[in-house]
Amino acid sequence: MSDSAAAHAHHFDDIEQQHEASWLGMWVFLATEVMFFGGMFLGYTLYRSAYPQAFAGASNHLDIWLGTVNTAVLICSSFTMALAVRAAQLGQRKPVIIFLLLTIVLGTVFLGIKFTEYYAKFAEHLVPGRAFTYAGPAAAAQIFFSFYFAMTGMHALHMIIGIGLLASLIVKTGRGRFSAGYYTPVELVGLYWHFVDIVWIFLFPLLYLVGRHFG
């Protein structure tokens, strides 16, 4: 149903019902994502309660300024994503494309900063494994950095997938596939993007801010 924007599949009563089904389906998917990341947050909490001092010390090796800037960048990208969905609701094609592009740019900046941080951790031998060198409780610090790389890595993977989805939305918007009556994909990718933002909102304090008050 390429151009028939307001058409709905035969198993739905109307376009509203079809939209509600897609919308709720996306929320079910996000619930599974909550559980997926939730498992890692649980593991983190268990080990942090076992080695609170080591986790605080290891956390201070992360760059809090880059972490804070990256949090702000990601929040900006959620803002532009919300504006893209708003423009889609109003059927404004050009603003949709501009805001989606801005979201991609901000998402890429986030990944760029993340890459810089990863690079620094490799240079400082803070990547768990044979080359890991650490002045202090090395075994517990390796656990912290394992969680750091696993959680931020899975988060970054979600960002990369999100950027791919945004790019496909730009192409589809350019081809005039969406209108004020049908913009479900824009809305659902928006939900996904905001969810990935929320994961980071919890990762930032739990990874970067644990031990700052110990100086």
Next chain:
Amino acid sequence: MNSRHIVSIRFYALVFGALVLLTLATAGVAFVDLGGELNTIAALTIALVKALLVILFFMHVWHSSRLTWVFAGAGFFWLLILLTLTLADPLTRDWLETAIK
């Protein structure tokens, strides 16, 4: 079903501003020693408020159907079960230490 409610750019900008302020607040508060577990509690409270702002306004749950609230809440409710039941053991082991000794 009312997820098609259109929110003003001004309102989105207000939510955005609040999120940025809370980010700065959480980074700033982290350097202050509040004593005990208060630093963690403050950090997680701010994160929770930020997450709620994103969920309710950027993700349009505020203006959505009751069913959406149930679906959105279900994931976090089950997460709460996962965390509470699992942590009920390791986080309370100390409580009985004196009695055992």
